[in-house]
Amino acid sequence: MLSGDSGCGKTMIARSLLHELDPSRTEIPLMSNPCRDGEDFLREILYQLGDDSASDLDRQRTVHRIHEIVYDAHAQGKETIVVVDEAQLLLEVSIFDEMRLLLNLQLDDAFLITLLLVGQSPLIESIRKHPGLDQRIATRGALRPLSHEGTHAYVDFRLTTAGREDPVFHTDAVDLIHQHTSGVSRKINNICDIALVIGFSRKLQGIDADWVERLIQAERSDGT
Structure with missing residues (x-):
């Protein structure tokens, strides 16, 4: 998770980091528009993963399709990194629940999805309200104004x-x-x-x- 006040360079740093990754070994769905609810969030991930059928699927089939795609990517030696920009705008509880469940997609020796949340400082408090998700965030960074x-x-x-x-x-x-x-x-x-x-x-x-x-x-x- 990367947080900080507006104008401190969060999006620039996140995008610069992603540009350093080998595109032949990573799948990076980038979400920059706020979603209405959990199902909308899942459909957007599926769409960003290149599946145009997202709007025709219910929640369960959407989750299954995401699982298939990220599993296939892992089998090809690729890591899937879901980037959520402006994440402080996400308010619906169901979205945070879906994030937590997505992070449960794993094999015995590897996680199938890495989630990178980028947002302004209120994001920190939003995450704290969801302990199940908060406990799954392994790395946190906070940008401050320059001295x-x-x-x-x-x-x-x-x-x-x-x-x-x-x-x-x-x-x-x-x-x-x-x-x-x-x-x-x-x-x-x-x-x-x-x-x-x-x-x-x-x-x-x-x-x-x-x-x-x-x-x-x-x-x-x-x-x-």
């Missing part, structure tokens, strides 16, 4: 990755960016992107705190 030092390192890393060797943002500018964004990476990205566009258009040698302050004030004006 002051982390924001500086993050901005430097993004610029270096883009091929920039010399600093672009003055130290006081990044200080102000951290203060304004509270270390939320998506907000950092947004203000830095705008600053770089303006810096390029005005042929600035660097972005100082004065320019960042102007952008912050403009953003506040647009929001009122």
Whole structure:
């Protein structure tokens, strides 16, 4: 389970992790839209596994079909990883019950399904309300906003990755960016992107705190 506040990079990290997996050895149904209930959840998994007959099956036949697919995948040396993004939006009790039952699909020496839940912080409390599922979650990660030092390192890393060797943002500018964004990476990205566009258009040698302050004030004006 991977949790964290909005904008901290949960989806990006989850997708980056999945891209590192060998597609010839993994089946990855990705669910990014909230489901109404447990049966809807199962049908969506079956659909994401490539079976278009999901809408024509009742719950029992849907479960049997999922079992057949993941068992066949295991026999071929593949691991099935079900990724549920925006999982904090799942509220129906029956969905959590189906998650728990899916994790019971196993052989004597292997689990047939790995479940990766990705969502905002309320997901943690939602899972705690379902002890049977909570006890089956083996690994948990929580993303937090970046620290002051982390924001500086993050901005430097993004610029270096883009091929920039010399600093672009003055130290006081990044200080102000951290203060304004509270270390939320998506907000950092947004203000830095705008600053770089303006810096390029005005042929600035660097972005100082004065320019960042102007952008912050403009953003506040647009929001009122």
